[in-house]
Amino acid sequence: xxxxxxxxxxxxxxxxxxxxxxxxxxxxxxxxxxxxxxxxxxxxxxxxxxxxxxxxxxxxxxxxxxxxxxxxxxxxxxxxxxxxxxxxxxxxxxxxxxxxxxxxxxxxxxxxxxxxxxxxxxxxxxxxxxxxxxxxxxxxxxxxxxxxxxxxxxxxxxxxxxxxxxxxxxxxxxxxxxxxxxxxxxxxxxxxxxxxxxxxxxxxxxxxxxxxxxxxxxxxxxxxxxxxxxxxxxxxxxxxxxxxxxxxxxxxxxxxxxxxxxxxxxxxxxxxxxxxxxxxxxxxxxxxxxxxxxxx
Amino acid sequence: xxxxxxxxxxxxxxxxxxxxxxxxxxxxxxxxxxxxxxxxxxxxxxxxxxxxxxxxxxxxxxxxxxxxxxxxxxxxxxxxxxxxxxxxxxxxxxxxxxxxxxxxxxxxxxxxxxxxxxxxxxxxxxxxxxxxxxxxxxxxxxxxxxxxxxxxxxxxxxxxxxxxxxxxxxxxxxxxxxxxxxxxxxxxxxxxxxxxxxxxxxxxxxxxxxxxxxxxxxxxxxxxxxxxxxxxxxxxxxxxxxxxxxxxxxxxxxxxxxxxxxxxxxxxxxxxxxxxxxxxxxxxxxxxxxxxxxxxxxxxxxxxxxxxxxxxxxxxxxxxxxxxxxxxxxxxxxxxxxxxxxxxxxxxxxxxxxxxxxxxxxxxx
Numbered sequence: 001x002x003x004x005x006x007x008x009x010x011x012x013x014x015x016x017x018x019x020x021x022x023x024x025x026x027x028x029x030x031x032x033x034x035x036x037x038x039x040x041x042x043x044x045x046x047x048x049x050x051x052x053x054x055x056x057x058x059x060x061x062x063x064x065x066x067x068x069x070x071x072x073x074x075x076x077x078x079x080x081x082x083x084x085x086x087x088x089x090x091x092x093x094x095x096x097x098x099x100x101x102x103x104x105x106x107x108x109x110x111x112x113x114x115x116x117x118x119x120x121x122x123x124x125x126x127x128x129x130x131x132x133x134x135x136x137x138x139x140x141x142x143x144x145x146x147x148x149x150x151x152x153x154x155x156x157x158x159x160x161x162x163x164x165x166x167x168x169x170x171x172x173x174x175x176x177x178x179x180x181x182x183x184x185x186x187x188x189x190x191x192x193x194x195x196x197x198x199x200x201x202x203x204x205x206x207x208x209x210x211x212x213x214x215x216x217x218x219x220x221x222x223x224x225x226x227x228x229x230x231x232x233x234x235x236x237x238x239x240x241x242x243x244x245x246x247x248x249x250x251x252x253x254x255x256x257x258x259x260x261x262x263x264x265x266x267x268x269x270x271x272x273x274x275x276x277x278x279x280x281x282x283x284x285x286x287x288x289x290x291x292x293x294x295x296x
Numbered sequence: 297x298x299x300x301x302x303x304x305x306x307x308x309x310x311x312x313x314x315x316x317x318x319x320x321x322x323x324x325x326x327x328x329x330x331x332x333x334x335x336x337x338x339x340x341x342x343x344x345x346x347x348x349x350x351x352x353x354x355x356x357x358x359x360x361x362x363x364x365x366x367x368x369x370x371x372x373x374x375x376x377x378x379x380x381x382x383x384x385x386x387x388x389x390x391x392x393x394x395x396x397x398x399x400x401x402x403x404x405x406x407x408x409x410x411x412x413x414x415x416x417x418x419x420x421x422x423x424x425x426x427x428x429x430x431x432x433x434x435x436x437x438x439x440x441x442x443x444x445x446x447x448x449x450x451x452x453x454x455x456x457x458x459x460x461x462x463x464x465x466x467x468x469x470x471x472x473x474x475x476x477x478x479x480x481x482x483x484x485x486x487x488x489x490x491x492x493x494x495x496x497x498x499x500x501x502x503x504x505x506x507x508x509x510x511x512x513x514x515x516x517x518x519x520x521x522x523x524x525x526x527x528x529x530x531x532x533x534x535x536x537x538x539x540x541x542x543x544x545x546x547x548x549x550x551x552x553x554x555x556x557x558x559x560x561x562x563x564x565x566x567x568x569x570x571x572x573x574x575x576x577x578x579x580x581x582x583x584x585x586x587x588x589x590x591x592x593x594x595x596x597x598x599x600x601x602x603x604x605x606x607x608x609x610x611x612x613x614x615x616x617x618x619x620x621x622x623x624x625x626x627x628x629x630x631x632x633x634x635x636x637x638x639x640x641x642x643x644x645x646x647x648x649x650x651x652x653x654x655x656x657x658x659x660x661x
Contacts, residue, residue: 037440083627091630092439093355097584098626100357100577104619112612221573225451228444267455270448277445278433 001258007137009254015143015212017250018150022205023227024234024242025157026198032174032237033194036095040079040103041202041227042220047072048203049215050110053119061124069203076199080192103220110217121210142211149208153201154243170194174237222266229273235283245284302509305592306502313498317491329494331606336497337559339598340504342582343591344551347508349580350589351517352544353524354435355443357576358450359552362423364571366553367560368457369419371469373410382408399473412475416557423553424546431545435538447573454571468567475561483561493562500558504551508591520544574615581622587631
């Protein structure tokens with residue numbers, strides 16, 4: 001493999017990897033405040049991409065993206081308020097089935113609104129063939145957009161959770177819900193907020209990735225399973241580790257295409273998921289001591 | 297007495313099955329039998345999954361995978377011509393043992409393929425072995441992890457089927473020959489064999505129901521329910537939880553594989569959509585609607601929903617309907633719609649009524 005080709009694959013891997021990381025962080029945010037794995041996480045990315053493409057027909061790109069992110073956040077909040085807020089300590093099995101149902105409904109609604117066709121947003125800068133030379137490899141500027149925007153989101157989120165009082169309240173919720181309630185935090189609103197937040201970052205990722213990866217009504221489940229793989233790889237609930245794990249998975253996938261047929265690309269992520277679940281369910285970076293207190 | 301109580305519903309089911317066939321015969325609507333036959337096969341998967349989910353408490357989002365393993369292997373083995381490899385040692389061995397059968401393809405060329413019986417056994421054994429192999433590590437997981445692991449397994453099977461030329465890639469396998477169970481009794485989509493196949497499918501379903509009914513009323517069934525209730529407690533009481541979970545997982549996989557084999561011969565083919573994640577979710581949805589730990593509920597819902605779906609009642613909203621069913625049932629009636637407590641509500645209503653009368657009587661007397 002020539003060095004240029006290596007860098008080409010590496011960038012492809014990083015691009016996908018950071019998208020997986022964003023989906024994984026979406027999982028983590030909701031998991032941390034509720035203990036629920038939201039199987040409809042991939043649908044947020046799909047909705048973001050689809051809405052921005054529709055909006056772009058009426059308004060300039062930045063406005064369209066803002067609108068798409070806001071609408072998807074609203075959808076996230078509505079989902080939480082309609083389906084989850086009023087349930088009294090539901091069983092895990094029940095929550096799994098409900099979120100799977102939500103993901104199916106979201107997909108079917110998208111199918112009936114936008115149809116089966118694959119859509120795409122125009123490139124932010126230039127077009128399909130514009131490229132920047134980096135270390136001898138030709139990289140599309142959109143790839144840099146994806147990497148840049150996603151990195152900014154990750155940085156912004158960690159600052160938000162660390163330094164704002166809202167972020168700290170959400171963290172308190174995930175540490176101990178009852179104690180948080182006793183401190184006067186409205187935990188129910190925090191759950192709604194976590195759904196909005198993860199819907200928002202999912203939609204944002206869906207917007208910036210649309211020109212490269214295209215948007216389709218059924219892109220959700222594939223992204224969700226990879227995002228979950230990444231979340232598990234990093235250790236569920238740990239968002240910074242999710243970034244590392246996402247890059248790892250993206251790069252493994254990108255290089256695997258050079259060896260294996262493309263059709264097996266999705267099978268690789270799922271195989272990694274199964275292996276990690278069997279061998280280290282607490283993740284690559286999680287401590288096994290803490291894991292022995294958890295249930296898998 | 298107890299036994300009688302257990303088998304009365306089976307006898308009723310038998311009567312209904314025969315009744316439906318006679319009615320369609322008289323009203324000349326025998327075309328319904330085709331969908332009823334397929335519904336029966338899909339319901340075999342559903343009842344197997346019901347025992348795993350409802351009684352054992354283990355979710356599986358990968359049962360379409362086992363169904364596909366059964367169907368695809370049966371289809372591939374009985375359609376792929378082995379003549380070009382007839383000098384291969386394995387093929388010679390298979391031929392001598394009598395596993396292979398010579399025939400003709402559509403264009404009159406001679407073929408050497410696996411005998412459907414042999415293919416069926418290989419397919420079901422493979423599904424069982426795969427379930428056994430992955431069941432060990434998978435069933436150690438709980439909750440979300442178990443759901444994701446089984447979902448991952450389903451996706452892998454789907455991808456493998458879609459990517460392998462041997463399994464026909466996106467086209468699936470077609471021209472699968474009939475499966476002659478006994479001389480004169482053949483599982484096939486032939487127009488004349490419609491009534492016969494209706495009875496084969498329902499016979500299989502009823503055998504499955506009887507087997508599972510006995511299972512859940514046995515030591516194994518009680519062990520499974522104890523696992524569902526509290527796994528640690530069951531373990532402490534000396535129930536080998538890991539073994540029972542694996543046992544029921546393999547059994548439900550075998551049920552799914554059998555259904556896959558038969559439906560492939562019945563339809564004369566199988567496509568990758570049968571292995572799709574949506575199919576697995578659909579099986580889970582049906583079990584949930586039936587009320588999880590309710591074999592008869594799962595069976596009835598399996599027949600009704602599959603029949604409606606196969607008749608195309610839901611049109612292009614087919615998947616949406618199943619998604620909606622899942623949400624509504626889980627939100628409002630997690631015990632299933634057959635146990636929506638109408639009876640209980642009526643009873644409390646009448647109890648209130650009786651109480652009023654009770655308190656009224658002394659005043660009168």
